[in-house]
Each structure stands twice: as C-alpha cells, then as structure tokens.
Amino acid sequence: xxxxxxxxxxxxxxxxxxxxxxxxxxxxxxxxxxxxxxxxxxxxxxxxxxxxxxxxxxxxxxxxxxxxxxxxxxxxxxxxxxxxxxxxxxxxxxxxxxxxxxxxxxxxxxxxxxxxxxxxxxxxxxxxxxxxxxxxxxxxxxxxxxxxxxxxxxxxxxxxxxxxxxxxxxxxxxxxxxxxxxxxxxxxxxxxxxxxxxxxxxxxxxxxxxxxxxxxxxxxxxxxxxxxxxxxxxxxxxxxxxxxxxxxxxxxxxxxxxxxxxxxxxxxxxxxxxxxxxxxxxxxxxxxxxxxxxxxxxxxxxxxxxxxxxxxxxxxxxxxxxxxxxxxxxxxxxxxxxxxxxxxxxxxxxxxxxxxxxxxxxxxxxxxxxxxxxxxxxxxxxxxxxxxxxxxxxxxxxxxxxxxxxxxxxxxxxxxxxxxx
Amino acid sequence: xxxxxxxxxxxxxxxxxxxxxxxxxxxxxxxxxxxxxxxxxxxxxxxxxxxxxxxxxxxxxxxxxxxxxxxxxxxxxxxxxxxxxxxxxxxxxxxxxxxxxxxxxxxxxxxxxxxxxxxxxxxxxxxxxxxxxxxxxxxxxxxxxxxxxxxxxxxxxxxxx
Numbered sequence: 323x324x325x326x327x328x329x330x331x332x333x334x335x336x337x338x339x340x341x342x343x344x345x346x347x348x349x350x351x352x353x354x355x356x357x358x359x360x361x362x363x364x365x366x367x368x369x370x371x372x373x374x375x376x377x378x379x380x381x382x383x384x385x386x387x388x389x390x391x392x393x394x395x396x397x398x399x400x401x402x403x404x405x406x407x408x409x410x411x412x413x414x415x416x417x418x419x420x421x422x423x424x425x426x427x428x429x430x431x432x433x434x435x436x437x438x439x440x441x442x443x444x445x446x447x448x449x450x451x452x453x454x455x456x457x458x459x460x461x462x463x464x465x466x467x468x469x470x471x472x473x474x475x476x477x478x479x480x481x482x483x484x485x486x487x488x489x490x491x492x493x494x495x496x497x498x499x500x501x502x503x504x505x506x507x508x509x510x511x512x513x514x515x516x517x518x519x520x521x522x523x524x525x526x527x528x529x530x531x532x533x534x535x536x537x538x539x540x541x542x543x544x545x546x547x548x549x550x551x552x553x554x555x556x557x558x559x560x561x562x563x564x565x566x567x568x569x570x571x572x573x574x575x576x577x578x579x580x581x582x583x584x585x586x587x588x589x590x591x592x593x594x595x596x597x598x599x600x601x602x603x604x605x606x607x608x609x610x611x612x613x614x615x616x617x618x619x620x621x622x623x624x625x626x627x628x629x630x631x632x633x634x635x636x637x638x639x640x641x642x643x644x645x646x647x648x649x650x651x652x653x654x655x656x657x658x659x660x661x662x663x664x665x666x667x668x669x670x671x672x673x674x675x676x677x678x679x680x681x682x683x684x685x686x687x688x689x690x691x692x693x694x695x696x697x698x699x700x701x702x703x704x705x706x707x708x709x710x711x712x713x714x715x716x717x718x719x720x721x722x723x724x725x726x727x728x729x730x731x732x733x734x735x736x737x738x739x740x741x742x743x
Numbered sequence: 744x745x746x747x748x749x750x751x752x753x754x755x756x757x758x759x760x761x762x763x764x765x766x767x768x769x770x771x772x773x774x775x776x777x778x779x780x781x782x783x784x785x786x787x788x789x790x791x792x793x794x795x796x797x798x799x800x801x802x803x804x805x806x807x808x809x810x811x812x813x814x815x816x817x818x819x820x821x822x823x824x825x826x827x828x829x830x831x832x833x834x835x836x837x838x839x840x841x842x843x844x845x846x847x848x849x850x851x852x853x854x855x856x857x858x859x860x861x862x863x864x865x866x867x868x869x870x871x872x873x874x875x876x877x878x879x880x881x882x883x884x885x886x887x888x889x890x891x892x893x894x895x896x897x898x899x900x901x902x903x904x
Contacts, residue, residue: 346885359766363809366769371896373903389767396767446807446831462809462835468899476834476885476895510754511801515830544801546830599754686763686806707758707805709781714762 324574326482327551328517331457331571335440343481343580351381352439354469357425357682358386360444362400363463365407368470376411377473383415383434384408385425388682393689423654423680426450426538426622430530431654433563437552437570442466442475447622447704449540453533454560455552455570457517460541480517480546481580482573487524489588494738496632497532498624498702498722500524500585501539502593506603507583514544516580519573524587525550530559531626538623539704542600594700594735595720598708606725606737613645615697617730618711619723620651620678621685624702627657629723634666636727636741637673643733648675649691655680675730687711693718700735702726745871746795746821750855753799755782757811757832760803766810774810775817792819795861797853799825803832809839816841822861824868826850837886838895844868849877 325333325340333341335349356364361384368376376382384404389397408416415434422428426447429435437455441448444466451458461475469475485504500520505512518540525533533550540548550556552570560568594609596602619625619633630652642648650670652658658680661667670677676691683690685703693699693712699719701711706718721729724738731741759782761774768774779786779796796815802825803811812835815823822842836843844861849868853859857872869876882890892898 346883359763360807360809362769363813367896371900373900388763394767400767400769444807444809446805448807460807460831462807462812462831462838464809464838464895465834468838468895471899471903476889478883510804511827511829514801514827541805541831544804544829686758688763688766705756705758705805707756709762710758714781714784 324577326519326573326577327455327549327571328457328482328547329479331438331440332477332479341479343479345479347477347479348474349440349477351442351469351473351475353381353383353435353441354466355383355385355425355429355443355445355448356466357388357445358390358397358401358404359388360463360466362403364444364466364470365403367464367467373471376470379412380414381473382413382470383429384413385417385422385428387422387424387680388686389688390681391419391679421655424622424625424682427626427653427657430454430534431656433565436564436566436568437556437560438568442469446541447538449545449548450534450538450622452537452540452547452549453530455549455556457547457549459547480515482517482519483513484519484521484579484582486582486584487522487587488584489524489586490527491524491587492591494592494724495590496722496724497528497535499590499593501536502595502600502603502720503590505539505543505600506593508543510542510599510601511544513540516545518543518545518548520548520550526553529628530555531628534626535623542704592722592725592737594725595706597706597717597719600706600720606735610735610737612735613698614700614729614734615645616647616649616691616693616699617726618649618684618691618699618701618703619726620653621682621703622653623704624723625651625653625657627660629702630657630661630666632723633727634669636724636738637731638669640673640731642674642730645733646730648730649678649684650675651678651681651683653680684711700726700729744793745858745860746793747791748795748797748853748855748857748859749786749790751782751796751798754801754804755798756805757803757808758805760811761808761814766808771813771817774814778814778818787818790818790820793821795821795859796823797850798823799850800827802828804829807831809835812836812839812841824850824853837889840890840894844879846877846879
C-alpha cells in the first residue's frame with residue numbers, strides 16, 4: 323500500500339523506507355521554533371539539564387512576537403531571555419522587533435521553511451507551514467528544549483484525513499471560510515491527533531496566503547498537522563525565498579485515509595464562528611445584524627498582504643462606524659512596507675482604523691486591543707474561546723478579512739457584498 | 744490515597760486553564776494561583792493538594808502553552824482524567840510528568856466531589872463514592888520510558904550521556 327505525503331515526509335526524516343499510522347518514531351527536525359511565551363520555559367529546561375550546545379544554530383528560530391513590543395516588565399524579561407540565548411548560542415534566526423513579524427507569517431516569507439521538511443514549534447499554529455507541503459506541528463516548551471539538544475522530536479505517526487474541495491470558490495469566499503466551514507462540519511476535535519490533507523480544484527485555485535490560513539487552523543479541529551501538496555503556486559512562492567535544497571512529496575494514489583470528506587466549494591459562503599468555539603460556524607447571511615464593538619484584522623491566520631488588500635478594497639473611501647474600534651495589524655515588517663507602498667495603510671488611516679506594528683497582541687488577549695466586560699469583537703484571528711481576547715465576559719466572533727472590513731463600516735456583522743460587489 | 748474530583752465539561756481549553764494575561768511569567772507557583780481560573784474562578788479556593796480533575800472530550804485544546812499542565816501540576820492536582828485529551832496538552836503532560844488518564848467511562852461516571860483512587864500498576868481507577876472501577880489503556884512502551892525517566896529532559900539527558 324502507498325503512503326500519504328505526511329507519512330512520506332516523516333519516513334524520510336527517520337531514515338526509513340516507510341512508516342505507518344500509530345508507529346512511534348523519533349524524527350529529525352529541520353527547523354524548530356519558539357516565541358516569547360514558550361521559549362523562556364524551553365531555555366530554562368535546556369539550561370537546567372546542563373546541556374552546553376544546541377544541535378544546530380542554523381535550525382533554531384526564536385521570534386518574540388506575542389507580547390512585543392514588550393508590554394510590561396515581566397514580558398521584557400521573557401524577551402530578554404530569548405535574546406541572551408540567541409547570542410550565547412550564535413543562533414542564525416533571532417528576529418528583533420523592527421525586523422520581525424508574527425512567526426507563522428515570517429518563517430515562510432523569509433524562506434526559512436521549505437517543502438518536504440519537518441518543522442516543530444512551541445506554538446500551536448505551527449501547523450501553518452503545511453501549506454508549503456511540509457510536515458509541521460505544534461509542540462510544548464519541553465519538546466522544544468529537547469529539540470534544542472538533540473534535533474529530534476518524538477511522534478506518533480498520524481492517520482491522515484482527506485478534505486476534497488470540488489468546484490470553484492464563490493466571490494468573497496476565502497481560505498479562512500473553507501477552514502471555518504470544515505471545522506463547523508467536523509467539530510473542534512473532529513481531526514484529533516490526525517493529519518488533515520486538503521485537496522481538490524478549489525484548493526488548487528487558492529493563493530498561498532489563503533492556503534496558509536487553511537493549514538493555520540488545522541489545530542482548531544484538534545489536528546496534529548494540516549497539509550497541501552506542493553504545486554506550481556507553491557513553487558512560485560518558494561522560488562527566490564528558499565535558498566536550501568528541498569524535496570517535494572505527494573500522496574500515492576493507493577495510500578490510506580482514515581476518512582475522506584468531499585465538499586462543494588460553490589456551496590460555501592463567507593462564514594462566521596460564534597462564541598465560544600471555532601466549530602460554531604454559520605454562513606454570514608444567517609448572523610448579519612449582530613452589533614459589535616471592535617474589529618481586528620491581522621494575526622498568523624489573516625495578517626498577510628492579500629488579507630490587507632481585501633480589507634482596503636472594502637474600506638477605500640469609507641469610514642469605520644462611530645461605535646467601532648478597528649485594529650489592523652500587518653503580520654510582518656515586509657507586509658507592512660508592501661501595504662504602505664500600495665497605499666493600503668493610507669486607506670486604513672483615512673477610514674479611521676488603528677494600524678499597529680506586527681504583534682500577536684490582541685489575538686490572545688495579550689495587549690493592543692483587550693476587550694472589556696460585555697464587549698463583542700469580530701476578528702480574523704483563530705480562536706473565540708471564553709476570555710481569549712480579554713474579559714471572561716467578552717465575546718469573540720471569527721471571520722475572514724472581507725467580512726471583518728465590511729462589518730467595521732456598518733458596526734454590525736455584514737456580508738461584504740452589501741458594501742461592494 | 745483517595746483523591747477528591749472536580750468535574751469539567753468538554754473542550755476545556757488552555758486559555759481557560761491558564762489565561763494569557765498570566766503568561767508573562769514562568770514562575771510555577773505564580774501560574775498555579777490562576778489554575779483553571781476562566782473555567783471556574785473559585786477553583787483554587789476550593790481545590791486541595793492531591794485532588795483530581797475529571798473532564799470530557801478534548802481536554803486542553805487550543806494553545807501549546809506548557810504553562811497549562813505546569814499550572815495544574817504546581818497547583819498540586821494529582822491527575823487529570825478525561826474522555827480524550829487535545830494532542831499538544833497530552834504530550835506536554837507526558838513530557839513534564841503530570842499524570843493523565845484517558846478513560847471515557849470513568850470520565851463519564853465520576854461525579855463532582857467523588858473520591859477516587861488510581862492504581863497505576865493495574866491501570867485501574869476506583870471510584871470510592873460509587874464503588875465502581877474502570878480500567879484504562881496503559882501508554883505505549885516508548886511513552887512509559889519518558890514518564891519513568893521523570894520527564895522528557897531527563898530522558899534526553901540519559902540518551903546524550
């Protein structure tokens with residue numbers, strides 16, 4: 323029997339011909355990643371164990387992005403521990419503010435992750451890089467510390483579940499809507515421990531930014547990873563960014579999936595996930611009119627240039643509703659600069675939005691837009707758990723950049739086609 | 744030893760176990776003070792060292808923050824029993840040596856305030872309150888090795904040395 327793309331990548335990183343779901347392996351890691359919340363514990367654990375040298379200073383990436391620019395003294399101490407560790411071990415990839423970005427937008431942009439690689443990150447949204455055809459999964463701080471030392475990670479080879487999106491996406495339906503729709507169908511533990519493989523004509527049509535948004539939220543269905551096989555669009559993205567050799571993998575026609583879901587893309591409209599789980603999805607038309615207080619456009623899910631272009635297209639020449647605070651966060655410095663060049667930032671400021679330097683900030687209730695008791699946010703981020711963005715009695719609705727921008731203008735949840743065609 | 748149980752529902756996420764507003768420290772006793780705060784604000788007033796958490800499906804979903812199992816362990820909670828665990832929480836618990844047991848029948852039957860006892864050698868959970876016992880699937884050999892080493896870093900150290 324053949325293997326899935328995920329099984330092939332894992333096997334290649336264990337130096338064996340094949341692996342099967344359920345098998346326990348130690349895989350070689352190409353890139354491991356930590357941030358200002360998770361890396362401090364990894365660094366403490368690494369040092370407590372008395373290990374003197376990291377396995378490879380060119381394969382460890384540290385990005386202080388969650389509470390940066392440092393929001394308080396304690397956060398500053400945490401960022402400092404990354405900086406000190408990076409200097410001490412001569413790490414190639416440490417990204418200071420002004421040069422950084424939200425990790426899962428930054429690593430692909432900078433060509434640090436290549437197709438066919440094994441990537442682990444002490445951040446649950448590390449599954450984002452599956453969009454490049456890599457096996458990429460979130461782990462904890464101790465896993466990261468162990469990887470600093472050995473360059474390996476323990477894994478149980480996941481079963482794969484295939485999601486086929488037939489047909490063509492409707493206008494205003496984005497990658498974010500595909501993944502929200504999927505989570506709505508299978509639930510927040512619908513792919514627990516599994517690799518989600520996305521395929522079909524509607525996926526092939528998507529830009530890399532949309533593909534990143536899809537794989538980014540695989541964790542929101544409980545998955546170990548999300549993956550899209552590399553094609554011409556992947557190649558065009560990677561070309562010029564990735565300077566290292568890499569191998570592309572594809573699933574064999576006779577490989578085994580524990581389940582196959584088939585969706586018709588033409589039936590998927592822009593989605594909104596209601597509080598307080600990402601599985602509470604509804605088509606935007608079913609929830610329009612719900613009043614909101616704050617809108618956030620950004621995050622590792624939807625802070626990329628095409629997300630900002632869509633938002634600008636809708637906001638151009640308009641004003642944010644007087645009762646709304648609109649916060650827009652380009653995910654990286656490069657995206658910020660590109661948005662500036664294209665005039666998008668001016669459109670946002672003219673519309674009376676706040677534009678912030680790259681940070682995870684409000685997505686996890688860190689800083690840069692915390693919610694008060696009873697407030698309601700509509701956001702392009704990835705989680706709407708209780709208290710995620712601030713007060714435990716605030717509410718979060720998840721959506722695409724198009725729905726977020728349209729709703730910022732009206733002050734209530736609004737389909738984008740009500741603002742422009 | 745008998746352990747008093749505190750019961751939670753499905754999809755308890757790591758934002759509820761330890762909200763991000765407390766993630767600007769790695770001090771375990773500081774994290775413990777806020778354990779389960781957004782799931783039950785009074786949890787740390789009620790819970791005592793040795794108590795157990797019993798939950799439904801997908802316990803620990805969401806963020807990869809190891810602060811979640813660390814807060815539970817540092818709060819003195821002896822173990823977590825759930826129908827299923829989210830995968831990053833699961834591996835974090837194994838890696839740091841927090842006892843977790845996947846046992847849907849026990850997680851369903853055990854009620855708030857029940858007193859239980861876990862027998863690791865027999866892979867058995869006994870509910871003293873209802874006088875019912877449940878068996879759970881022991882972890883695979885490779886995970887047992889990590890647990891028996893006292894966590895992943897100790898295991899890694901023995902491999903490097």
